[in-house]
Amino acid sequence: MARTQPSAAHIALVSAIEEHGETATPTQIERWQQQIWLPKAAEWFEPDSSTLKPKILTRAVWLAHTARAGRSIGWLGWVFWAIDDTPDSAQRLRAALVTTIKRPLARAGIEQLPAGDSNQAFQARQDAAARMTANLRSPRRDFDGLLRDGAAAAGIQLPRSPATAVPNIFDRALVEPGARLLLGGAADVGMDDLLKSWKKAWPEHAEMIEYIRKAHQEAELAGTDLMAQSPMAEGMAGMVRAIESAEDRKLCAAVRSCTKASGVLGVLLQRAACEPQILGRLTGDAMWDQWARVGGITPDGAAGAAAVAISTFQYLAIPEWAADLDRYSAAMHALLAASAEGSTTTPHIPLAQAEDTAQCPHARQGTDPMPPNC
Incomplete structure (x- = not known):
């Protein structure tokens, strides 16, 4: 025809x-x-x-x-649905987020995840987690590590936020229990096992890990299960429920906030190659560890979609985290406005890894980090 x-x-x-x-x-x-x-x-x-x-x-x-x-x-189309904030666009946005959260199951060929606390259901979830992580590559350094190595090579020491510092989240020791937590929630991952994994991935911070262990033990003696209070207590099921139950306006607002923050982060990382002081401002904030390095950097494709979906879930589920992200986003926008674009008077930091973090074509040009009306 x-x-x-x-x-x-x-x-x-x-x-x-x-x-x-x-x-x-x-x-x-x-x-x-x-x-x-x-x-x-x-x-x-x-x-x-x-x-x-x-x-x-x-x-x-x-x-x-x-x-x-x-x-x-890809996920860049979600931004327009969030901007328009209509019943139709919110429905499409919600469906896309849920599909993205469930994508690890589809990739592992898992059609249905057994629920319940029976031994059979538990073992099925453990087997599913093993299939999900079987072929995953665990880099020796995550983006934060690569960035700090590049800065050190240029003679620049980037600040850290000790209270919120985290190890390489892609370490194999963390990926495996993380998959079990995602599929079965806190009930499938004991605190002792989780802390052993952290100690293996983060041996230089054994004292902090022991402090966390004691805090959980004291809470347990007082009748409080801190793991059960975690936003990830129900794993993937809880994430999906949070997305599906959110009001349309709140869902669209969450996606707008998360993608707007990721957009300006991408632009700043591009400019930081010639303006290293930007990195000091970014990495010295607690939200660098709590968001930027673990979900704020949103490349094209499935990885970026997953990052946006996880950030959206956190924004909806943890009001304090949402407020901190909005604060960090405002600070990044102020930093962008004050940035001396094109300056080459400071040491150059190798940021080859950041080439894939631009949030949109405008980020690569150093102009508007997100679609109009965001």
């Missing part, structure tokens, strides 16, 4: 996009409409005019800049 000719509105939008240095086809624009990233063509123009509304044109140009032939724009 032959395709119908593109409408005059679609042709006008294609031409306007080209005038802004980007390219798009009527077919692409139709796909964006199907995803409700763009409204119906009747809503594109000023009243009684052939002039495109600035909001429509800006969004279309951003989409064209982000789109790659044969590839989805």
